[in-house]
Amino acid sequence: MKKILVILGVVAVVVIGGIIAYNVMNEEPNVQVILDHTDNTYVLPECFEQDEPSNYIEQSDMERAVELNYQPGGSCTESAVSGE
Numbered sequence: 001m002k003k004i005l006v007i008l009g010v011v012a013v014v015v016i017g018g019i020i021a022y023n024v025m026n027e028e029p030n031v032q033v034i035l036d037h038t039d040n041t042y043v044l045p046e047c048f049e050q051d052e053p054s055n056y057i058e059q060s061d062m063e064r065a066v067e068l069n070y071q072p073g074g075s076c077t078e079s080a081v082s083g084e
Helices: 002-025 045-051 062-067 075-082
Strands: 032-036 041-043 057-061
Touching: 032 045, 032 062, 041 045, 041 075, 045 075, 057 062
Parallel strands: none
Antiparallel strands: 032 041, 032 057
């Protein structure tokens, strides 16, 4: 009886560990952006020079930009986002 409980415990740990590992590995990375609070827009770091945000900026991620309903801050960012 003890053997069965130990085996069931090991199986449960392996199954739970597998589920957690699967979810972590399939999670998409959150894209880093620069929020421009003056214009309520966001700019991708690689488009910073071209899209020219104002001085009231903050580094954040795409999730936060979507929460704030910010729009792409220029043609470079817009084309990069639509191409993803």
